[in-house]
Amino acid sequence: MNEMNQSALNDKEIIPENPSDLIQCIAEDDYDWLTRQLAALFGFSDTFMTLWDGQQSSLKSFSGKREQVSEDLLYSLSALVHSAKDFYLIENLSSHPQTEKINIPSRLNFFVGVPFKTKAGAVIGAIGLMNDIVPASYNGHQLELLRILVMLLTDNIELRYNHKSQTDKEKLINRKFTHDLRNPLTVISLNAEIINMENNLSAGVRDMCNQVKQATGSMNQLIDTFAAIQKNAQ
């Protein structure tokens, strides 16, 4: 218990062992909202977001004509974006070596994607924007804006993860704390009762046993109150 508490309290920043732990901290609604916003902001016809759990990608949201775009295309593009340092840009999708064998709607030629990268450098997903031509509203400045947006989103995911991890640890410590206090209280209380059952006790010792019993009862009420406060706070 002490070691665990110490370790939990010392952790200022929690590094996830698995990217999928981070991904779980994004609310489902957030994907759709962000994807729609990006499509509108940059004027792209089709926008998507995929997440990478360390082994495979999964499509989390799509804004545009989903029925015309195959998963093969989305996951191939995501894989290209994962390998990029900052962004990945394709001016002609149908002639790109990684996508030329995939059935691509003729209306989609231009692609730009930005990877979700944690501060530690782990890739946890990709956001991709597609259009027939370079949208009029899109320029170098917009690309920089997109990168910053993705960086902010990744920071937000990491913050949520850290908050969740910290909350989970606090819950565990509180559970351990109340549990580990009640066990010795049980021992004290039962011993006081057993001693009190002896026939030849002096009145003074009997009073002491009753005091111990009452004190353990009060301590247990305090623990119950603490546990109830913690539960309400969660």
Added chain:
Amino acid sequence: MKKCVLIYEDDLDIMQLCKIILTASDYQVETRNTCENIIADVKEVNPNIILMDLWIPEIGGEQAIMLVKQEEAFKDIPIVIFSANEELDTICKRINASGYLKKPFDIMDLKNIIQLHISEKKHSEQSTQSV
């Protein structure tokens, strides 16, 4: 013949106190501080009731109880869980335990719950026989 209580508890002080209390109440008491061999224990001891701590090595009380419940020969043995856990009522229902005892408890609490569930088992057996 004395009724047998099999106690699983890793806190040796609590285990010893329960043994003293129940032995004084004329029960035969067997104790274990881990529960990974619960099926072998139950076969060996043939208890009338099991008193199970939840946070106990190696597999934990919940898992141990589920193992017993899966065995046709043992599934009707009353199992009372006792723990300092906050959600004993929920856990009790989830694992289909006969009852629960929240720590800290009094001597009477312990004696009453053991007596209650042994009596209930006896009545249920008598009803089955009379049918």
